[in-house]
Amino acid sequence: MNPAEKRPSTAFTTIDYDRKGKQVGFIMIPHSPNDDAWGATRIPVAVVANGKGPTVIIEGGNHGDEYEGPIAITELIRDLDPGSIQGRLILLPSINAPAAMGGQRVSPIDGLNFNRTFPGDPHGSITQQIAAYVMDVLFPMGDAFLDLHSGGSSLDLLPSAIVEPSTDPELRRKNIEVAKAFDAPLTVVIDNMGDPRTATAAACRSGLVTTGTEMAGGGTVRPEALAICRRGVTNVLAHLGVLPAEQKSPPRNDGKLLELPGADAHVFATADGIFEPFHAHGREVKKGEAAGRIHCTWDPTKAPETVHYRADGILYGLRQPGRVRPGNCCAVVAAPYSGQL
Ligand SMILES: [Zn+2]
Numbered sequence: 001m002n003p004a005e006k007r008p009s010t011a012f013t014t015i016d017y018d019r020k021g022k023q024v025g026f027i028m029i030p031h032s033p034n035d036d037a038w039g040a041t042r043i044p045v046a047v048v049a050n051g052k053g054p055t056v057i058i059e060g061g062n063h064g065d066e067y068e069g070p071i072a073i074t075e076l077i078r079d080l081d082p083g084s085i086q087g088r089l090i091l092l093p094s095i096n097a098p099a100a101m102g103g104q105r106v107s108p109i110d111g112l113n114f115n116r117t118f119p120g121d122p123h124g125s126i127t128q129q130i131a132a133y134v135m136d137v138l139f140p141m142g143d144a145f146l147d148l149h150s151g152g153s154s155l156d157l158l159p160s161a162i163v164e165p166s167t168d169p170e171l172r173r174k175n176i177e178v179a180k181a182f183d184a185p186l187t188v189v190i191d192n193m194g195d196p197r198t199a200t201a202a203a204c205r206s207g208l209v210t211t212g213t214e215m216a217g218g219g220t221v222r223p224e225a226l227a228i229c230r231r232g233v234t235n236v237l238a239h240l241g242v243l244p245a246e247q248k249s250p251p252r253n254d255g256k257l258l259e260l261p262g263a264d265a266h267v268f269a270t271a272d273g274i275f276e277p278f279h280a281h282g283r284e285v286k287k288g289e290a291a292g293r294i295h296c297t298w299d300p301t302k303a304p305e306t307v308h309y310r311a312d313g314i315l316y317g318l319r320q321p322g323r324v325r326p327g328n329c330c331a332v333v334a335a336p337y338s339g340q341l
Pocket residue numbers: 062063066149150151152
């Protein structure tokens with residue numbers, strides 16, 4: 001049984017997923033706040049379909065302060081000639097539209113992080129309803145899923161394609177292949193410390209070939225990251241047979257896989273203050289080596305507190321605002337992949 005039949009939703013669309021050609025419209029989530037008794041929250045969606053081929057769902061704006069993916073998707077919506085593809089694209093440039101419009105990681109409506117709400121709830125808050133719609137209506141139509149993230153306002157990451165590590169060996173192999181096909185400078189296996197509530201984890205459980213990205217961040221748009229993102233999406237669509245194979249760019253990545261080694265990937269702040277990083281992105285670092293210091297500039301009697309890397313690898317990400325509180329993520333280390341291929 002289709003999960004949507006078990007979990008009926010009041011959401012509806014202004015487009016027909018089964019029609020050929022290009023349609024641009026909205027997923028409408030009925031919403032009844034103080035100023036709009038019978039209104040709806042609109043989630044933009046486009047469908048481009050032609051001939052025979054897989055259905056690929058491309059999502060951006062999962063977090064509302066990550067911009068390269070959403071820009072690349074809106075360009076695809078405007079520029080793609082339906083006659084140039086084989087299959088169907090379901091394009092979602094701002095899946096958490098309230099967060100995207102607010103330029104915020106989480107939804108200003110219900111305070112929820114979309115990427116921690118799967119499988120969602122069709123009778124829950126707006127963010128939970130969007131996740132339930134993706135889970136129950138969109139994933140059953142899909143063969144493959146791309147979830148385009150960047151580091152957001154609080155992290156600056158090296159541009160990378162992300163492997164979702166499925167427990168199914170066949171799907172894991174396909175996920176690695178598609179992430180490598182994206183051909184970002186790095187390919188990193190990230191399991192979000194095993195959290196099952198992410199969009200990519202949910203897509204894998206639904207059997208979709210899944211990949212993601214982390215494109216720089218810092219709450220801004222990096223021209224070089226945007227170029228990597230545009231090129232990577234085209235590469236993946238060529239890899240999946242939606243675009244002609246000759247549109248795939250000559251590979252630049254060395255094919256090596258990295259991973260975030262669980263919680264040890266993260267350097268967490270231990271004090272309230274200002275984080276001074278000791279190193280730049282991409283530097284090789286060692287477990288136990290000093291990563292930086294936290295200065296309490298409003299109490300000069302306190303000595304700075306040193307924080308240390310907890311894994312060998314390369315410096316993959318740094319916190320963007322200098323201001324930190326205990327528990328904030330100051331730095332992220334990526335290590336060579338040690339899991340199964
Ligand atoms: Zn994100």
